[in-house]
Amino acid sequence: MSAYVLSIVSLVGINIILALGLHLISGLCGQVSLGHAAFYGVGAYTTALLAKAGYPIGLTLPAAMAAAAVAGFVVGLCSLRVREDFLAIATMAAGFIFLGVVKQNEALGGEIGISGIAMPSFGRDGFVALELGVTVLVILFCLHVRRSWLGFGFSAVADDDVAAQMVGVDNRAYKLTAFCIGTALAGLAGGFLAYYLRGVSPDAFGFTASISVLCMVVLGGMQSIAGCIIATTILTLMPEVLRFADNYKLLIFGALLFLTMRFLPDGLGGLFALARRKEAGPS
């Protein structure tokens, strides 16, 4: 494979990990977050700092996950206090605070960020293979969570958290668990991104980034892992496919987002469900 294809494929992999993290929080557990990119950023910065200090990838990535999960735990605690739209805005606030701290902190590279991260010792092809392998593991993990008791609890909380509490589902614990797992995945994606770009800069983790991850999850249909993966792939590839229409790239992106949700509110997942019903024939 050419370097170009490799680089696109690994970006798709990173975005899938990132989007599945948010899928757990917002799709499965129903806690809509507008600040997911902040945890992506926490992971990327942790990795960048440790890698610059000479630690190997086997240590930086788990550290990135742990750091992001701790941040996620804190924001998750806030999420217990507020609900629905207030929660969305509170997570958005967390995103802006992360960005503000990073931009004003010289130790984190300020506005410019950190550059010059060395590629892991096993080279670029090995890195892509590792990253894609991890992506597959994350997908399997998410499929497993959904079928497990944990996933069952998540969807109870998503449907109606008060009712879930009534029948003995500890919705605080479930929400916190969702936040920790989801943000740890974002941290992992961030760690891969730091190696992929050989550096980090604050602009990659702003509000726009949070919005695009949410778009991947919602476009995928909130409930559907397959939909989420397909939507992420489409949205990641789109800037490349639309390169010929450079001036209108973002306009087409906005229009696609608008038209899909306006006329297909259940996202791609909804489309699959529809197709399955059609296949089963009229009942």
Next chain:
Amino acid sequence: MKLIWELALQGLLNGCIYALIAVGLVMVYGLLRVLHIAHAGLFTLGAYVSLVVTNATGSLALALACSVITVGLSGIAIYRFCYEPILSRPPYVVLIVSIGLFIMMEEIFRIVFGPYGLSYLKPPLQERFTILGTGITAAELSVVLITIVLFATLDAFNRFTRIGIASRATVSDPQMASSFGVDIRLIRDMTFFIGSAFAAVAGTMVGVLNNLVEPTMGSVPSYKALAIIVLGGMGSIRGALASALFLGLIEAFGTTYLGTLLDRDAIAFTVLLVVLMLRPAGLTGKKT
């Protein structure tokens, strides 16, 4: 002391602009429980219409009227074509539709009017006054006066006219209001018209204050206004006014005294998070 006055004035000005933008968002949220991000696109549209008409005719008053009507009608169009058909869906669906719409609007402005922004040929309202030892331009003074007049009018309208009372009834219980003969669709159209008209005024005034209208001028209001409606307790117009002024002042003083620790947005959102943790339903919101 002079610095403090200047910061207070700057904070008050930004607060007034925030309030004019946020009021539309609050009204829409109160009525439909929708986070109307595309509202910030209407704000930019208002700025462009005013600038183009002023440069063509030389009259800012005429331009403001054109802007208010165009943007108000666009607001109704957005409601009818984009939100109304999907209101029964979960809120995040409408949120993404609104975000998509906002991105499209920003891009259309960039493609039509160019990426670098436009300026007034003869910048209006540039006369300078001195009040309490602080210099202030006519444009800045107009922002404050317009905000006071518009909010007083809106409050009186909601309190004393039949349609205003009907609209408040619709906010508190749409089904009940409907069964008492309130035309819900009319109320919604009207809400979008008024809210968008306020955004048009805000856009015009920002364009005049900076003498610059850019395609991206709506991106900061698009998220800052969300912070304001949360601070004010979603759905409360007076709460939005109070929290807009509060946020304007916090930002003005915060960037001066805390600027080395956090940037402007982070200061605003730290305050927001602290308030939300202490009062989960906003400053003026009631416990649910």
